[in-house]
Structure formats: structure tokens, C-alpha cells
Amino acid sequence: MKQELYNQFIERKNQGKKSFTVLIDPDKVDAAAIEQLVNLSTEAKVDYFFVGGSLVISNHLDECIKQIKAACDIPVILFPGSPSQVSRYADALLYLSLISGRNPELLIGQHVVSAPFVKKSGLEIMPTGYMVVDGGAPTTVSYISNASPIPSDKNEIAMCTAMAGEMLGMKLIYMDAGSGAKRPITETMIEKVASHIECPLIVGGGIIEPEKAYRNCKAGADVIVVGNAIEKDISLIKEMAAAVHSVPVNV
Ligand code: 1GP
Numbered sequence: 001m002k003q004e005l006y007n008q009f010i011e012r013k014n015q016g017k018k019s020f021t022v023l024i025d026p027d028k029v030d031a032a033a034i035e036q037l038v039n040l041s042t043e044a045k046v047d048y049f050f051v052g053g054s055l056v057i058s059n060h061l062d063e064c065i066k067q068i069k070a071a072c073d074i075p076v077i078l079f080p081g082s083p084s085q086v087s088r089y090a091d092a093l094l095y096l097s098l099i100s101g102r103n104p105e106l107l108i109g110q111h112v113v114s115a116p117f118v119k120k121s122g123l124e125i126m127p128t129g130y131m132v133v134d135g136g137a138p139t140t141v142s143y144i145s146n147a148s149p150i151p152s153d154k155n156e157i158a159m160c161t162a163m164a165g166e167m168l169g170m171k172l173i174y175m176d177a178g179s180g181a182k183r184p185i186t187e188t189m190i191e192k193v194a195s196h197i198e199c200p201l202i203v204g205g206g207i208i209e210p211e212k213a214y215r216n217c218k219a220g221a222d223v224i225v226v227g228n229a230i231e232k233d234i235s236l237i238k239e240m241a242a243a244v245h246s247v248p249v250n251v
Helices: 005-016 032-046 060-071 102-118 140-145 155-167 187-194 210-221 228-232 235-243
Strands: 021-025 048-051 076-078 094-100 124-132 172-176 202-204 223-226
Touching: 005 124, 021 032, 021 202, 021 235, 032 060, 032 235, 048 060, 060 076, 094 102, 094 172, 124 155, 155 172, 155 187, 155 202, 172 235, 187 202, 187 210, 210 223, 210 235, 223 228, 223 235, 228 235
Parallel strands: 021 048, 021 223, 048 076, 076 094, 094 124, 124 172, 172 202, 202 223
Antiparallel strands: none
16 A cells, blocks of 8 residues: 555654644535635745545545645645545545544444545555544534544543554544634644654644644644634734744754
């Protein structure tokens, strides 16, 4: 199986380099918006695009990705809310298992059904332990997943969940307070999780200030994901990327 992008994640982690990711929800962008996002992201040296959403209603996922790929070299990684969100035009796929929930469909069920189709896509597959943490309001992901999030102050539960995910073979851990969360994940929880796993840690959900992105990285996040805040104010791309990239390398 392909490991190109994953190796880049590991290399960056080993070098102590933090990465900034812009989340693009295909339902919320048209061609003009994609062009603007790509231009600003290239200027700001954004490291990755995640493309996906809990619900993708429109059917222009392929077109959206083709447009991004034609306009820049920033890798496009699918962040699918359902097995239908697979596009062979992307570079890789976060193969998410909702390890914080107890809904067997999202732990393994949907994977079984879509496995031949996913394999055939030829995409680089990144096995990801997906952990939803309570963000202070019901988000689309918590409703759709029909699974309770980890309470925001239960750092030990988060830590044990991430450890179990890694020992089960997950190559990435993604802690998400959900898109548009009122409260992003605390630095104490990030620190607790990061200090007990070796694989790269992705953190997202409700991050609206560059300072918070910076503090999350200092606490141990390797990749910061921002969607909503950028949809509201596109100029944040530059500030967010600069904040994440300004975290000192801990050699
Ligand atoms: C959601 O982690 C992502 O799955 C990003 O969240 O849209 O709140 O930035 P926001």
C-alpha cells in the first residue's frame, strides 16, 4: 500500500514541524471560492487540504478536487463523512474509525461494505483513529454518528482511547470537537493524549484564533485543521498558517 504522504507526516513529526490544514467542505464552495482558497493557501504555505464533510449533499466532489489539484501542489486528503465521499482524484484518504463512539457501523461496518471500492480507488489509505470530543454543542458529526462524544474534561478517557487506537494499528489519531464547536479541545487534553502516543496527532473543531492553534501545537498537536473560521473570514488562512509554522522546533 502507498505510504508517501504518511511518510511525510512522520518525517515532519520527527523534525518537530507542525502542519496547517484547511478543511474544505464541497457543499460550501463554488469554483470561484475554491480559486480564492487555493491562491491564499499557496501564498500562506498551507501544508494540506482536507476535503469532506459530515454531509456532502452536492455531487461535485470530483470537480472540486480536480480544480484544487490543477491549481496547486498542496496535497489533498479526503476526510469523508460517509463511504460515498471517495474520489480517486485526491492524494490520500483518512480511513476513519470512530474509536470514541460505540456505534459498530462507524467502527467497522461501513468499512466492510466499502472496502473493495476504496481499495480500487488506488488512493493512499491512512488508518485514522477518529475521536470526537464534546465541543459544547451538538455538532453535525455527533448527530450523524449517533455516538456520544468524549466529555471535554475526561482527559484520561481521551488518553486511553488514543492509546488503544494506536495499539490496534491506527497510524494517525484525529481529535475533533466537531465543525463549528463552541469550545475547542483543551490544551490539557491534547497534552495528555500527545504524551501517550507516538503517531501524529491531528486536532480540529472550533479553532477560531491563531493563538489557540499555536497553543495546541505547543501542547503536542502535529496537525491543526480549520474549516468554519476560514469560511467566515478567509484572511485567517495566512494568520493561522503563520501561527502554526512559528511553533519552535523541539530538537
Ligand atoms: C471539523 O476538525 C474540523 O471536523 C474543523 O472544525 O470547522 O470548526 O474548524 P471547524
